[in-house]
Amino acid sequence: MKKTIKKIVKKSADKPHFTAIATVMGKKYAAEGTTVSETISKLDVGNCKGKCILSVNNGEMTRERVLMPNTAFRLFSKSKMQREIALKQTSQLFF
Numbered sequence: 888m889k890k891t892i893k894k895i896v897k898k899s900a901d902k903p904h905f906t907a908i909a910t911v912m913g914k915k916y917a918a919e920g921t922t923v924s925e926t927i928s929k930l931d932v933g934n935c936k937g938k939c940i941l942s943v944n945n946g947e948m949t950r951e952r953v954l955m956p957n958t959a960f961r962l963f964s965k966s967k968m969q970r971e972i973a974l975k976q977t978s979q980l981f982f
Contacts, residue, residue: 903921903922903945903946904919904921904945904946905919905920905921905922905923905925905926905943905944905945906918906919906926906943906944906945907919907920907923907926907927907929907930907941907942907943907944908941908942908944909930909932909939909940909941909942910939910940910941910942911932911935911937911938911939911940911959912936912937916930916931916932917930918930918931923943923978923981923982924974924975924978926943927941927943927962927974927977927978928970928974930963932959932963933963934963935956935959935960935962935963936956936960937956937959938953938954938955938956938959939953939954939956939958939959939962940952940953940954941953941954941977943981943982945982948982950980950981950982952977952980952981954977958973958976958977961973962974962977
């Protein structure tokens with residue numbers, strides 16, 4: 888008599904979920920995404936002229952960083968080149 892083996896299919900774990908909160912000049916901006924870079928790029932801070940406190944949460948752990956005004960200005964700039972460079976440098980600070 889043959890034994891039948893049932894294959895157990897594991898459900899893939901949910902994609903990591905990140906939440907970013909930027910505090911600029913007393914105002915809070917929030918965004919969500921699946922990666923740190925995507926989450927930070929979704930933040931819609933119009934004109935950033937001051938220090939920025941950026942906190943990223945992945946569900947279990949929260950990390951906060953204080954960004955100097957020049958980095959914050961580049962991160963939320965309209966120029967694509969400045970934004971991409973600042974985004975790469977900033978996303979390396981988290982996780």
